[in-house]
Amino acid sequence: GDSVTQMEGPVTLSEEAFLTINCTYTATGYPSLFWYVQYPGEGLQLLLKATKADDKGSNKGFEATYRKETTSFHLEKGSVQVSDSAVYFCALLNGSGNTGKLIFGQGTTLQVKP
Amino acid sequence: DAMVIQNPRYQVTQFGKPVTLSCSQTLNHNVMYWYQQKSSQAPKLLFHYYDKDFNNEADTPDNFQSRRPNTSFCFLDIRSPGLGDAAMYLCATSRSPGQRNSPLHFGNGTRLTVT
Numbered sequence: 001g002d003s004v005t006q007m008e009g010p011v012t013l014s015e016e017a018f019l020t021i022n023c024t025y026t027a028t029g030y031p032s033l034f035w036y037v038q039y040p041g042e043g044l045q046l047l048l049k050a051t052k053a054d055d056k057g058s059n060k061g062f063e064a065t066y067r068k069e070t071t072s073f074h075l076e077k078g079s080v081q082v083s084d085s086a087v088y089f090c091a092l093l094n095g096s097g098n099t100g101k102l103i104f105g106q107g108t109t110l111q112v113k114p
Numbered sequence: 115d116a117m118v119i120q121n122p123r124y125q126v127t128q129f130g131k132p133v134t135l136s137c138s139q140t141l142n143h144n145v146m147y148w149y150q151q152k153s154s155q156a157p158k159l160l161f162h163y164y165d166k167d168f169n170n171e172a173d174t175p176d177n178f179q180s181r182r183p184n185t186s187f188c189f190l191d192i193r194s195p196g197l198g199d200a201a202m203y204l205c206a207t208s209r210s211p212g213q214r215n216s217p218l219h220f221g222n223g224t225r226l227t228v229t
Contacts (some may be wrong), residue, residue: 034217043120043204043220044157049116101211102218104156 002027004107006090013080013112021075021108023064023090031094033057033066033073034102040089047075047088080112117141120205120221127195128229137192137205137223145211146178146188147218149204157204163188164211192226200228 007022025031032051036044048057053068062077073090090105118139127133137146146166149157161170162183176200179191192199202225206218 036220041222043118043222044206044218045220046217049217058180101159106156109154 002031002092002094002103004090004105005104006088006108009087009107009109011108011110013114015082015112016079016083019075019077019080019084019110021088021090021110023075023105025071025073025075025090025092027071027092027094029094031092033064034091034093035062035064035073035075036089036091036104038089038107040086044089059064064077080110082112082114085110085112118205118207118219118221120203120224121223123222124225124227126227126229127192130194130219131222133192133195133226135192135203135205135226137188137190137221138186138221139188139205140186141207141219142185143209143219144185145208146182147206147208148178148188148190148204151202151204151223153201160190162211195226195228197228200226202226215225 003026005024019047034049035047037047038044042072048059050057050066053066056065058075087107089107091102093102117210121136146161147162151157159171160174160178161180177193182188203221205221208218209216
């Protein structure tokens with residue numbers, strides 16, 4: 001079945017460092033891909049998305065490119081801030097109609113130190 | 115602002131004592147979902163409503179039930195909570211299930227403690 005694999009955390013960075021969180025997926029067909037962020041004690045927020053190959057999603061300085069050839073959707077940010085500390089979930093959505101279901105990776109915790 | 119609201123934020127219940135968690139939405143979305151998230155894990159889908167149609171995940175225990183009396187509200191009932199049911203419960207909505215441009219909107223969750 002469909003699945004998402006993220007790099008293990010926690011990822012600890014200093015402020016203004018470059019961030020990459022790896023995400024790869026296994027799916028039939030042409031899924032949509034998402035990054036969600038969960039701040040401490042809160043629900044998940046959609047960070048960015050891409051719906052077809054070579055699409056680049058971007059938001060708040062984060063970006064990710066849908067790479068069908070490598071089945072990847074790595075999250076990047078050029079300069080992280082302390083306020084970016086959170087858990088990041090990569091997810092895919094496959095299928096249509098009533099059968100589509102969002103499938104999450106296991107999450108990666110990011111800690112940014114001043 | 116249109117949003118998904120979950121009440122209460124924190125709920126404590128006793129082992130075996132029924133508990134109900136609530137979710138409301140002002141987005142007028144057709145689909146409402148309930149997820150269970152245990153510590154340091156990904157959210158796990160329990161079930162969802164597409165309008166009035168209930169869709170249960172195959173591995174959701176019978177102990178978990180849901181009601182959706184109208185478009186705006188959805189409830190999660192745990193009939194006999196066990197210690198293993200302690201978790202964060204997340205409600206989410208979307209316009210339609212499984213469509214590419216219909217991302218999920220999550221509430222802030224209810225953290226359930228079972229004593």
